[in-house]
Amino acid sequence: MSMSKYGFSALGRSFTAALRGFCHCVKTQRNMRIHLVAAFHVLALSGFYRFSKAEYGLLLITCALVMGCEAVNTAVEVLADGFCPRRDPTAGLAKDIAAGAVLVCAFFAAVVGVLLFWNLAAFGRMAGFFARYPWALLVPAATLTAGLVWAMGAPGNSIKKRKL
Template identity: 40%
Template sequence: MLEEEEPETYVPPAAQQRSLLRRRAASFGHALRGVWVALRSELHLQFHAAATVLVLGLGAYFQLSPTEWALVGLSVASVWAAELFNTAIETLTNLVSPGYHPLAGKAKDVAAGAVLLAALGAVVVGGLVFGPKVWALLPR
């Protein structure tokens, strides 16, 4: 015997909008929890956090221009994003391949390489933005 499907209940558009907003808010909560979990468990991300605090302090001290802030902000965000992707890839790789496998090692190495490139790019941007400002402070 086939079960009868219940007719869909009418949901007013305003209620649908509130539901959508709640789901979006929950998504941000999940994302922030992911950053927090990675920050607590990953030593490299803790290093990046300390570097971020230092860079923000230097930026405030040197009164960076909006363009300089944009470059520094994009650099910091790219390093954090690369590190979070790396953490996710390593965690997933450990789940599906707990033992050693050359492809698992390759995936981890490539993800770590992405972090390295983002960090090197951030160092270059930092040198270009902060270098002349620090140089101007040095006694001659």
């Protein structure tokens, strides 16, 4: 039995291509790394909350939406830079619009974050936990510091960025 273009090997190739694209975004896009660090810490912080399955679902969808939009923004930038090697106002506008879409998603993700995380009872649980185990503050401090150093580090980008 031969594998058609719809078989398992084709599915594996499409997943490999998708993973390659995601890795490219993480490697070359500082904002994608910032989104990943933020998502990691938001999900870790959520342990102090008693979120329902629906609230966790909303949190995960919100994180995915921001990172997915960042990936689409990167794709628009790559296409605009590839098809318009010189400064081009239309390509620049397309890039600005894609970046604006990320901004909108990030803004509303922050609103969702405030709505989900502004909870005095959970603040009390966190304060009580860290009062009992003050050394545990080293974990978020270390992971946040390491995450931000990684996120803000120089990307391994082989594509030259230019302002269009």
